[in-house]
Amino acid sequence: MLRLDSVSRHFGDQHVLDGISLTVPDGQLLSVVGPSGCGKSTLLRTIAGLLPAQEGTITIDGTPVHGVPERLAVVFQEYGRSLLPWLTVRDNVALPLRRRGLGRAARRAEAETMLERVGLRGAARRHPRELSGGMQQRVALARALVCRPSLLLMDEPFGSLDAGTREDLEDLLLELHRGRDATIVFVTHDIDESVYVGDRVVVLSPGPGSRVVRDLSVGLPGERDQLTTRGLPGFVELRTEVGRALRGR
Numbered sequence: 678m679l680r681l682d683s684v685s686r687h688f689g690d691q692h693v694l695d696g697i698s699l700t701v702p703d704g705q706l707l708s709v710v711g712p713s714g715c716g717k718s719t720l721l722r723t724i725a726g727l728l729p730a731q732e733g734t735i736t737i738d739g740t741p742v743h744g745v746p747e748r749l750a751v752v753f754q755e756y757g758r759s760l761l762p763w764l765t766v767r768d769n770v771a772l773p774l775r776r777r778g779l780g781r782a783a784r785r786a787e788a789e790t791m792l793e794r795v796g797l798r799g800a801a802r803r804h805p806r807e808l809s810g811g812m813q814q815r816v817a818l819a820r821a822l823v824c825r826p827s828l829l830l831m832d833e834p835f836g837s838l839d840a841g842t843r844e845d846l847e848d849l850l851l852e853l854h855r856g857r858d859a860t861i862v863f864v865t866h867d868i869d870e871s872v873y874v875g876d877r878v879v880v881l882s883p884g885p886g887s888r889v890v891r892d893l894s895v896g897l898p899g900e901r902d903q904l905t906t907r908g909l910p911g912f913v914e915l916r917t918e919v920g921r922a923l924r925g926r
């Protein structure tokens with residue numbers, strides 16, 4: 678379980694996060710939305726142990742986070758910068774497995790299995806630059822998941838993809854998440870996406886001093902479909918509620 682207790686953060690005299698408290702049960706996919714610049718990335722970097730929380734505490738399974746937690750993976754929006762251009766796709770995915778002390782052949786075999794799961798079996802020996810943006814983000818997802826993280830942080834991961842590719846990757850994420858115990862914190866500025874992928878949506882207020890202004894449980898069926906789910910009355914109600922919270926109403 679991931680738990681944030683009154684987490685605050687400022688940069689110099691700029692107050693960014695103001696007393697964020699959240700409990701995220703194991704396996705939950707939590708969407709975080711908020712206006713641009715309110716501190717969503719700062720929140721993720723703080724959970725990732727890359728920035729210290731200046732006030733408050735963050736714990737994972739009761740252990741305080743100081744530094745980067747074990748079994749953490751992160752996916753950023755800029756897939757082009759997160760993959761190593763000189764390595765093949767397979768070796769990019771295999772990279773985190775080095776920490777597990779696996780031999781080269783075993784690492785490559787696991788990477789290939791993971792690439793198959795993200796629909797890129799044929800791309801293992803290619804280099805990132807030879808792939809489309811959506812394919813590169815699939816590689817980044819495979820690399821994040823290959824070590825079976827217990828906590829996955831995603832910072833607007835599909836924000837720079839075209840609409841169709843984005844929907845495909847939302848569905849892939851849901852499929853990969855199904856039946857697994859990884860907790861996911863998914864930052865997005867897209868209201869519909871927050872509801873579509875989330876088990877729960879948290880809305881942050883505008884800065885300075887951003888706080889949680891709405892915490893909504895997404896009671897939609899687990900099996901989601903881009904056309905059917907988005908047409909459900911429950912989906913429409915939720916997206917309206919998230920939109921209202923974002924506009925401070």
Ligand SMILES: Nc1ncnc2c1ncn2[C@@H]1O[C@H](COP(=O)(O)OP(=O)(O)OP(=O)(O)O)[C@@H](O)[C@H]1O
Nearest residue numbers: 688691693711712713714715716717718719720866
């Ligand atoms: N390392 C830093 N040093 C100084 N200020 C920072 C630093 N990182 C973030 N900030 C400031 O903190 C505020 C929140 O930034 P952050 O990137 O967390 O917001 P965000 O909600 O993720 O924004 P966006 O939706 O536009 O990506 C911004 O005003 C930003 O300029």
